[in-house]
Amino acid sequence: xxxxxxxxxxxxxxxxxxxxxxxxxxxxxxxxxxxxxxxxxxxxxxxxxxxxxxxxxxxxxxxxxxxxxxxxxxxxxxxxxxxxxxxxxxxxxxxxxxxxxxxxxxxxxxxxxxxxxxxxxxxxxxxxxxxxxxxxxxxxxxxxxxxxxxxxxxxxxxxxxxxxxxxxxxxxxxxxxxxxxxxxxxxxxxxxxxxxxxxxxxxxxxxxxxxxxxxxxxxxxxxxxxxxxxxxxxxxxxxxxxxxxxxxxxxx
Amino acid sequence: xxxxxxxxxxxxxxxxxxxxxxxxxxxxxxxxxxxxxxxxxxxxxxxxxxxxxxxxxxxxxxxxxxxxxxxxxxxxxxxxxxxxxxxxxxxxxxxxxxxxxxxxxxxxxxxxxxxxxxxxxxxxxxxxxxxxxxxxxxxxxxxxxxxxxxxxxxxxxxxxxxxxxxxxxxxxxxxxxxxxxxxxxxxxxxxxxxxxxxxxxxxxxxxxxxxxxxxxxxxxxxxxxxxxxxxxxxxxxxxxxxxxxxxxxxxxxxxxxxxxxxxxxxxxxxxxxxxxxxxxxxxxxxxxxxxxxxxxxxxxxxxxxxxxxxxxxxxxxxxxxxxxxxxxxxxxxxxxxxxxxxxxxxxxxxxxxxxxxxxxxxxxxxxxxxxxxxxxxxxxxxxxxxxxxxxxxxxxxxxxxxxxxxxxxxxxxxxxxxxxxxxxxxxxxxxxxxxxxxxxxxxxxxxxxxxxxxxxxxxxxxxxxxxxxxxxxxxxxxxxxxxxxxxxxxxxxxxxxxxxxxxxxxxxxxxxxxxxxxxx
Numbered sequence: 145x146x147x148x149x150x151x152x153x154x155x156x157x158x159x160x161x162x163x164x165x166x167x168x169x170x171x172x173x174x175x176x177x178x179x180x181x182x183x184x185x186x187x188x189x190x191x192x193x194x195x196x197x198x199x200x201x202x203x204x205x206x207x208x209x210x211x212x213x214x215x216x217x218x219x220x221x222x223x224x225x226x227x228x229x230x231x232x233x234x235x236x237x238x239x240x241x242x243x244x245x246x247x248x249x250x251x252x253x254x255x256x257x258x259x260x261x262x263x264x265x266x267x268x269x270x271x272x273x274x275x276x277x278x279x280x281x282x283x284x285x286x287x288x289x290x291x292x293x294x295x296x297x298x299x300x301x302x303x304x305x306x307x308x309x310x311x312x313x314x315x316x317x318x319x320x321x322x323x324x325x326x327x328x329x330x331x332x333x334x335x336x337x338x339x340x341x342x343x344x345x346x347x348x349x350x351x352x353x354x355x356x357x358x359x360x361x362x363x364x365x366x367x368x369x370x371x372x373x374x375x376x377x378x379x380x381x382x383x384x385x386x387x388x389x390x391x392x393x394x395x396x
Numbered sequence: 397x398x399x400x401x402x403x404x405x406x407x408x409x410x411x412x413x414x415x416x417x418x419x420x421x422x423x424x425x426x427x428x429x430x431x432x433x434x435x436x437x438x439x440x441x442x443x444x445x446x447x448x449x450x451x452x453x454x455x456x457x458x459x460x461x462x463x464x465x466x467x468x469x470x471x472x473x474x475x476x477x478x479x480x481x482x483x484x485x486x487x488x489x490x491x492x493x494x495x496x497x498x499x500x501x502x503x504x505x506x507x508x509x510x511x512x513x514x515x516x517x518x519x520x521x522x523x524x525x526x527x528x529x530x531x532x533x534x535x536x537x538x539x540x541x542x543x544x545x546x547x548x549x550x551x552x553x554x555x556x557x558x559x560x561x562x563x564x565x566x567x568x569x570x571x572x573x574x575x576x577x578x579x580x581x582x583x584x585x586x587x588x589x590x591x592x593x594x595x596x597x598x599x600x601x602x603x604x605x606x607x608x609x610x611x612x613x614x615x616x617x618x619x620x621x622x623x624x625x626x627x628x629x630x631x632x633x634x635x636x637x638x639x640x641x642x643x644x645x646x647x648x649x650x651x652x653x654x655x656x657x658x659x660x661x662x663x664x665x666x667x668x669x670x671x672x673x674x675x676x677x678x679x680x681x682x683x684x685x686x687x688x689x690x691x692x693x694x695x696x697x698x699x700x701x702x703x704x705x706x707x708x709x710x711x712x713x714x715x716x717x718x719x720x721x722x723x724x725x726x727x728x729x730x731x732x733x734x735x736x737x738x739x740x741x742x743x744x745x746x747x748x749x750x751x752x753x754x755x756x757x758x759x760x761x762x763x764x765x766x767x768x769x770x771x772x773x774x775x776x777x778x779x780x781x782x783x784x785x786x787x788x789x790x791x792x793x794x795x796x797x798x799x800x801x802x803x804x805x806x807x808x809x810x811x812x813x814x815x816x817x818x819x820x821x822x823x824x825x826x827x828x829x830x831x832x833x834x835x836x837x838x839x840x841x842x843x844x845x846x847x848x849x850x851x852x853x854x855x856x857x858x859x860x861x862x863x864x865x866x867x868x869x870x871x872x873x874x875x876x877x878x879x880x881x882x883x884x885x886x887x888x889x890x891x892x893x894x895x896x897x898x899x900x901x902x903x904x905x906x907x908x909x910x911x912x913x914x915x916x
Contacts, residue, residue: 147736148669151729155673170683172690172705196601214605216696232690273562277587279912280564281612281693287562288682291675305560322507322537322586322915323565326557352605358508358590376605376695377612 159295163394167381169234174215175379176233181205181248183227194222197345197354210236210251210374211244211348211362237373237386241364244348244372254371256392257339264337265311266391268300271341272310272334276327277359278317281377282344286314288380301387307331312339312370318346318359319366331367339390341371343383348372399424399452399461404778405624407631407849410865413449414463421450421465422474428452428461429478434759434772436460436852436861438484439876440492442512448488449876451850451863455777460850473499480759483882506585506915507537511593538567538583545571545578553897557586564911572897580892580900582885587915595875599626599843608695611879611913613653616645616685617855618877618913619698621862624780624851626700629843629864632835634781636827638702643782643822645685645697647815650856651723652681654763654808654815657908658731661805664902665743673730680723687716701836707826717823724816731809744802748891748903751799760887762858762880763811764907767804769797774854788818804906842870855880857909879913 160168169175184206192200199212200219206227208219220228237254238244256262275283289296290303304310307330319327331340342363345351350361363369373386388394400413416424425435429452436453440446445466452461473496474481485496486505493514496502538557551572557565565586571579591606607622608615620642627634634642659674682692689697689705696704707713734740750760755768765772775783776790791810796803835841843866853860858880867873884907891903 148733151669151673151733154729155676155726158676170686170690172688173686174690174696194601196605214695215691216605218601274558275562275564275587277589277912278564279609279612280910281609281615281695283562283564284613285692288675288679290562291679292672293676293679303562307558317587318589320586320588322588323557325536326565326586330558346609352602352609353589353591353594356590356594358588358593376609377693379692 158292160293162381162384163388167234169232169379169381171232173232173234173379174217174230175382176236176251177208177213177220177228177230177246178250179206179208179246179248180227183225185225188224190222190224191219191228194218197349197352205247207245207247209245209349211241211372212345212351212354213374214345214352214376234379234381235385236375236378236382237371237389239371241348241369241372244374254386254389257390261337262392265339269312269387269391270302270304270310271312271314272305272307272330273303273314273316274327274330276315276317276323276347276363277320277353278344278346282316282347285377285380286316286343286383289384294380294384296384299388299391299393307333308335310334310338312341313367314341314343315347315363315367316343318350318353318361319363320359324360324366327363328366339370340367341373341386342369343373344378345374345376348374351376399463401459401461402850403458404460404774404850404852405628405780407628407844407847408462410846410848413848416463416465418465418467418471421448421463422472424463425450425452425474425481426477428454429480432456433461435478435480435484436859437863437876437878438481438488439863439874440488440494440511441865441874444512446492446494449848449863449865451861453778453852453859455772458778460778460852462848462850467494469493470495470497472497475499479757480883483886501543503540504585506588508585508588508590537585540583542569542583543571543579543581549573566911568900570892570897570900575896575898577892577895577897577900580889582889584885584911584914587912589912589916591916592875592877596872598872598875604699609912610877610916611881611910612693614649614855614857614860614879614910614913616649616694616698617853617860618862619694620646621851621853621860623698623700624853625849625862625864626843628849628851629847629866630700630835630841632701632833634702634833635830637706637829638831638833639781639785640822640826641688641703641707641831642698644819645688645694645703646853647819648681648685649694651812651815652678652685653856653908654812655681655727657905658734658805658808660905660908661744661801661902662734662740664905665740667734667737667740670730670733673726677723677726677730680719680726684716684719684723687712687719699832699836702830702832704832706831713823713826717820720816720819720823727812727816731812734805741802743902744805745800746798747801747899748895748906749798749800750887750890754890755799755887758886758890759883761883762854763807764804764884764887765858766791767797767807768799772859774852774859778852782822786818786821789814801902801906843872845870857881858884877916879910881909881914884909885914
């Protein structure tokens with residue numbers, strides 16, 4: 145007993161001050177990209193050709209689809225003019241799929257739930273997680289939110305064991321054909337009203353597996369999605385930031 | 397008859413690999429297994445008749461031997477004489493529509509579509525029942541025959557694919573008598589994303605991203621295995637600094653996962669202090685990897701020819717060394733509590749035992765094999781890169797090799813200590829210089845034609861084996877991945893025999909195998 149107390153004292157208090165205090169993110173974190181289309185040389189396709197997941201396109205101006213982006217920064221390396229730069233801003237979550245396609249104007253972060261949904265879920269939100277072809281990358285960074293560092297439950301958010309106890313699903317992975325039925329059944333098991341959060345490039349677009357016949361390019365064609373959290377995998381703070389935005393707890 | 401010998405990370409031209417008659421090939425494998433070698437990989441390449449390639453690992457001589465054969469639509473299964481071939485043969489049957497005659501349990505490995513069309517039957521009827529193809533016709537993963545036990549008071553418990561925790565999907569079928577498990581069958585495939593199919597014809601732009609997500613918790617391990625193959629094929633020498641930094645990445649991955657799993661084991665027996673401490677310290681190790689490369693899982697860190705990021709400033713190095721030192725103290729206190737708490741030990745001791753004989757026969761690898769007393773470790777047996785220059789210590793405590801949960805926990809703990817010490821020394825003696833081979837900076841260099849490369853890496857779960865075969869045009873004709881989980885899932889099944897079903901989470905965590913690494 146004494147040795148347990150001593151260890152407890154040695155380990156100290158480790159819950160981060162976020163969101164009241166500024167988050168601590170690695171300086172090399174590959175977060176929100178900034179695109180300076182002014183710098184784009186005419187007719188240049190270097191970044192588009194370098195991207196492994198066709199996340200970049202150039203219609204009127206250069207745009208990057210964060211839902212496809214693996215944050216590998218090949219585009220930035222390929223760019224002869226330095227028009228694409230990845231900042232370490234971890235805030236990336238949005239409510240609509242099209243909001244993930246960003247250009248010069250930057251990103252429109254997730255808005256809070258509407259009034260009725262806030263009344264139902266605002267103070268207590270329980271998720272069932274479904275890994276549908278996830279590589280255990282997004283899964284570990286969701287799971288880590290339940291450790292003492294992030295302490296998800298202090299926000300009234302919990303990850304629960306049964307869809308029957310849940311208010312929504314957190315889906316990871318491109319939704320493999322072999323997990324399609326189980327994913328749909330799990331969703332059906334959640335009582336309405338319910339939310340779906342797609343975490344990671346796979347769940348949003350299929351990620352590195354987009355186009356494979358063995359999967360469904362993410363959850364969007366199968367379930368309605370209320371929150372998109374891009375990344376491969378997203379930093380835990382990116383996921384937490386998205387969930388807190390959904391609940392109207394993040395103002396910046 | 398001499399098979400082609402090859403070292404870890406080396407390449408041979410395809411014509412140097414013997415094409416044996418099947419009977420010879422079968423005898424060759426059986427003789428080597430008898431002599432203590434293991435099947436590191438055994439797979440179909442394609443063609444009709446089907447080309448089969450086997451890579452045998454001899455831990456004692458640090459040599460891999462490669463040989464090949466061709467088979468028609470049926471051949472005499474190896475499994476009855478060599479149990480460690482069981483899953484390889486199930487995979488071959490599923491992928492290529494070949495029937496290994498006499499295989500005791502020929503069931504789909506991962507419910508994946510076949511790699512070539514099934515053999516047409518002269519009368520146009522369906523494939524005979526009981527074959528893999530007839531099982532697959534159901535079209536629903538997990539819907540197939542399960543090994544059953546019958547009798548009074550026997551009951552069956554089905555769990556998954558969706559589990560209670562934040563983990564990957566798999567289906568577990570227990571045959572129980574009361575609380576006691578007679579048999580556990582594990583049915584996987586839910587995570588199948590078609591990785592091997594997509595890798596063929598590459599390397600593509602997405603290849604490295606797909607390799608990094610074979611098993612996302614082993615990003616560094618699989619990426620090193622792939623890069624060693626590319627470097628072997630291209631004849632690139634990677635800079636000394638890159639070698640050292642790769643070892644830093646690989647050991648940090650091991651530390652994070654071993655620490656997390658020891659915490660989870662504590663959680664599964666209701667011992668919350670270690671559970672809560674280790675859950676946090678695991679994140680500290682992941683953050684160290686992020687300090688190196690920006691990604692907690694090491695995405696983008698390993699590249700063909702070296703690494704993508706350097707410990708560029710003395711300040712970054714100091715921060716990493718400081719974080720490592722703090723984690724060393726925290727890990728030790730947190731885990732020591734486990735060994736000091738009789739309530740924990742009484743739950744670990746004698747739970748989920750895999751016998752030494754079963755471990756040998758099934759060809760298990762990694763910490764799970766070391767917990768049964770087999771000193772197999774790629775870092776020691778087939779050392780390349782940093783591990784060839786400075787040896788990581790082997791675990792010396794013959795007392796705790798009983799193959800139970802306690803032994804697996806102890807081996808993980810000992811490996812944490814070893815990795816911390818190894819990393820501490822490595823960071824003090826980082827070689828200077830470049831971190832990416834100059835040749836690797838030139839894009840789109842073609843691979844040599846008609847070659848085979850083999851690469852082994854000791855990931856935190858055990859031996860990762862990648863085999864690359866190139867075609868006449870220098871593209872990847874076949875890229876075969878064997879995650880350690882491929883060897884070890886059956887070990888979990890063995891561990892559950894005669895255990896209380898309530899001990900399943902504990903046994904499962906002590907292995908913590910990869911679903912997607914198996915499903916590919």
